[in-house]
Amino acid sequence: MxxxxxxxxxxxxxxxxxxxxxxxxxxxxxxxxxxxxxxxxxxxxxxxxxxxxxxxxxxxxxxxxxxxxxxxxxxxxxxxxxxxxxxxxxxxxxxxxxxxxxxxxxxxxSMRAPKHQRRLPRPLTEEGASDMIASVGEQDARDWVSARDVAVVTLLYGCGLRVSEALGLDGGLIPLPEALRIRGKGGKDRDLPVLPAARAAVDRYAALCPHDLSPGTPLFRGIRGGALGPRAVARVMEKARLQLGLPASATPHAMRHSFATHLLNAGGDLRAIQDLLGHASLSTTQAYTAVDSTRLLEVYAAAHPSARKRP
Structure with a gap:
């Protein structure tokens, strides 16, 4: 234009x-x-x-x-x-x-934007997230492609990565370290612990991948060896969710929502989760976990002096 x-x-x-x-x-x-x-x-x-x-x-x-x-x-x-x-x-x-x-x-x-209904994230249940990862690995008969898809989705859920962050990882990271430094939105870096299950999934993919995963090249590859695109990840998850009977909201980004909500449910600190997600604002992190308002109130009651019951 x-x-x-x-x-x-x-x-x-x-x-x-x-x-x-x-x-x-x-x-x-x-x-x-x-x-x-x-x-x-x-x-x-x-x-x-x-x-x-x-x-x-x-x-x-x-x-x-x-x-x-x-x-x-x-x-x-x-x-x-x-x-x-x-x-x-x-x-x-x-x-x-x-x-x-x-x-x-x-x-x-000073112009005000039109009001719009806020869409709350819809994370999967813990069982749903686990089933999604397993089902993603059943969508392609080629072992290396199956391992690749499992590795990507495991990183989304296990580390709370954005799809672009996972697909932007470098082949030189193999074997995957116990902590990753991720450059997110706005060029901000954050350090993320990598669960053993995620490291194992990526290592298995790397061992099976027929393409050279040398430093300076994409870690995750398409069939012809080029960088894997986000649409391919969305497609394999779409197939998996249809088989599992999961709603249309079970997208790659929903795995990141699930990461945040499940951490909070397990007793995670909201500000620590904010750091892991790379959010500039705590309100954005709250939106990721807004579906569990009961747990948020518990966090508030435990942490805020004015909310604590006096003897």
Missing amino acids: SLALSPVLRDLLEGWLTHERAIKGASGATVAAYGADVGGFLVFQAEHLGGNATPAALRRLGPREMRAWMAGQRARGVGARSLARRLSAVKGFYKWWAERDGFDASAIL
């Missing part, structure tokens, strides 16, 4: 995307999404302003122009959640621009 913008606005947008990539450590996918969201916003405003989309005109945008854009998005069928994400990207762009060029962007930064 940014191709329809003037060279000045394209350069401005690229400057912000470069900032997000270099300073904030945003991933390539995130930067691409930001570019599409903000580029679309700027194109809309260019048309809305009758072609007078100069930087000066865009700095003067107010609530009327913002509401027009939001209404246009909804008319195109953009849902409340997606619109909230796009508004967040626009605000990020304007915050950076205002700080760089010294103008007041409060009219845009």
Whole structure:
């Protein structure tokens, strides 16, 4: 969309995307999404302003122009959640621009996103997670592929990894150590203990894999030897959940939710789980475990002085 913008606005947008990539450590996918969201916003405003989309005109945008854009998005069928994400990207762009060029962007930064119903995560039960790992290993007749799929899903559940983090592991990690340093969102590193079952699953895959797993190459490989993609992991889990009669929410990301919830149920500290997941905010970790509100209340009662019963 940014191709329809003037060279000045394209350069401005690229400057912000470069900032997000270099300073904030945003991933390539995130930067691409930001570019599409903000580029679309700027194109809309260019048309809305009758072609007078100069930087000066865009700095003067107010609530009327913002509401027009939001209404246009909804008319195109953009849902409340997606619109909230796009508004967040626009605000990020304007915050950076205002700080760089010294103008007041409060009219845009104060816009409120449409309300949307929060989707609570749906972790599997402990038995469901165990069955999922076992069933994933039965989906392919090739031993090395079966071992690979088990290893990936075991890491998701046993370490709470994001799919992208698991698939980003390097072949030089074999044999898998007792602790992994993972670079997550925003370029933040975190150290994770690796359970013996996860190490054993990865080691078995590595022993069977027909491709060279040397340092600097992807640990998890596709059939032809290229890097394994997230869609392949989603597909094998989809087959497994259908066989097990599990709901559609039994996705790769649900294994990460399950990791967090099962740790909490076993007495894990919420802030320690936050560190393991790599969340910047404790509220995000609470959302991962919100399905077990009883346990959260127990943690609160045990840890918060004002909640403790006095003798």
